[in-house]
Amino acid sequence: MIDDVLETDVLVVGGGGAGARAAIEAARNRARVLIVVKGLYGRSGCTVMAEGGYNAAFGFAEEDSPQLHFEDTVKGGRFLNDQRLVEILVKEAPERLIDLEWYGAAFDRLKTTLLSQRAFGGSSARRTCHKGDRTGHEMMNALKEESMRLCIDVLEEVMVTSLLTSGGAVCGATGYHIVTGQFLLIRAKAVVLATGGGSRIYPVTTNPFQKTGDGYALAYGAGAELMDMEMVQFHPTAMVYPKSARGLLVTEAVRGEGGRLYNRKGERFMAAYDPERMELSTRDVVTRALFTELEMGYGTPEGGVYLDVSHLPDSIIEGKLSMMVRQFSDAGVDIRREPMVISPSAHHFMGGVRIDENCETSVRNLFACGEVAGGVHGANRLGGNSLAETQVFGRRAGLAASARARDRFLPVDMDRVEEEYRRVFRFTKGRGRTSVYSLRKSLEETMWKNAGIVRTGEGLRKALDDIRSIRKALGKVRVEPGRRYNLQLVHALELEGMLTTAEMMVRSALMRTESRGAHYRADYPAEDPAWVRNILVKKDMELSTRPSVVTRLKPEGVP
């Protein structure tokens, strides 16, 4: 049954920015570390694709302070943020950026020797450090180089299928080794979840194929508490055509550098929604403005609106938006001369596994950092805050997890492992004829339609029904029998987790009878001061609420 058993002090699940940073910190503290990644290390997460930048209140470009960064983040998050975590984020982000340069990254500079910082939506100062529009790529290279220096073991193309617990504490994980087809038992004294988000639950998304929200389902299965699962950020600007590029991110840096939004009638429509901040309003506001324009029929024939930079000098466009120039020229559009056509796309899960200041979850020995963790961004994330989050909380998770290296290995329940083995490979023995892809498509479509940018109680209940019937149909799925590099098996296992995650999202969205940040209920369009509360969800879909953690900034409208 078990093909191989691995042992390590700290198991890091996920090889993006947060996972790599956690591994580096744990290894520096002399723990044995193993990174397992579902895809390729440093390539299958969102960090490597991240374009715009990294928020750190250096105050080089103009006057700025961590306090200002804190206020922007909490106001942008509509007061649902865990303010303890935000304080940590704003305080440590600059130090962590310097770590990255120490590892080998080189961020862009001004004519002086200072770091260059650009404007981003929702930020009251130019705060976003960058390397052109390939900031994440630069970071990921540096992190990979540093992890090579520390000789950290990386196991690529292993999908973790479950977390194992012993007396309520995590003691390891099981995994399907995609390349060899083996079933692995990985024992560990601490597990750091850094699996990223789950925007692949939607059909139109900026995320890479691997971002199916596995970490949410893993944590839920281990009994951990999750929060704010209804909060999904839809990035306002993503490509519309060609179909194979649908949903691909058009970086916020385009607006940061001065890009303008127009509808079909040639109006700069943001004037009607946020005349003060215009295109640089927060993402939730811009996305809903776009959605409204499209609903009213002011969209382009391709089904989007125009984003134009042709008024900017070519040197700015080529120097600071080189990825965009290339991405659109691949699609036959010269952005220096003609406008881009864009529409919203699922981008980021603000919610996730609830963590404390040391990134520990409500289950002992289980840590979480990066997008899979919740609380930092509240109801809406500011652009540039999540690259900073990966580094700040990645380091904290690695540090806290490495302290567990002194503990003993907890015993593994072998019956549970055997049960998991049967669950994983049951798809290869299925009797039905249902295609896993048709089921995934139904889930994606119902989530887009009923639990997307604009939601209603009726739609959400429909989504819940659909999730239930898709789960039923899962029993009839059959995948090809081969063990080696069986993508159908991977996609079926992903779907099983996606259903759990989707159910948490929909149930939380149903419960939140107001509109706040990224969560918009057409049947409850106003923000309700009584709802400055987080919705928590844990085993058996048990929902509860708790007032948001406030330290420095009192919510508006609440006495």
Next chain:
Amino acid sequence: MRVKVFRYDPLRDKKPWYQEFKVDIKERGMKVLGVLDYLNTELGAGIAYRSSCRSGQCGSCAIMINNRPGLACRTPARDRMVLEPLKNFPVIRDLVVSHKSTRERMARLRPFLHRGTQRFTGEIEPISLRKTKFKELKDCIECYSCLGGCPVKESDDNYAGPTLMRLIARFELDPRDGADRLAMAVEEGLYKCTTCGKCTVVCPEGFRIHEDVIE
């Protein structure tokens, strides 16, 4: 549109074979990756291939397209195309190849900054960090297309190949790095390169590898 795909599962097939598909795709700007996704999701072809970001940033999806290395996500799909795994790499299954030996060889180069003890701060910039060549070379996505296209690598495994030479050059040009990267490059077979320029032709990032790196 007709597509021919290399199929091989070493655990089940005696030898590689090719499968032909006819697909009805008329979309403008369709990429090779779009066709592969279509084959798997709509026709249940069960082809093994790698992909992540869809936008040429992660470097996962390099394969041979009509006998030429390229990123599946950026190369336009054409009628009668032949898709095969990247050359000069061992095949795991179908279009998926093993990077293991390349990565081990890379580790031998100690590919990290040999830095001093002085910590940089956000305010200090070694002037030459502005060198554009250095910045450009850091944009490599390590898709290994150039390795798949290198004729020297094909016949002489002592040559580390263009990807690794690029990596060495990235450190050589980094003013913060203290190791003797030139000696390393010579040891890894720098002089075996014939500067034929095939690597430059296939590089999706448009690096002039044989000019900028090797010379």
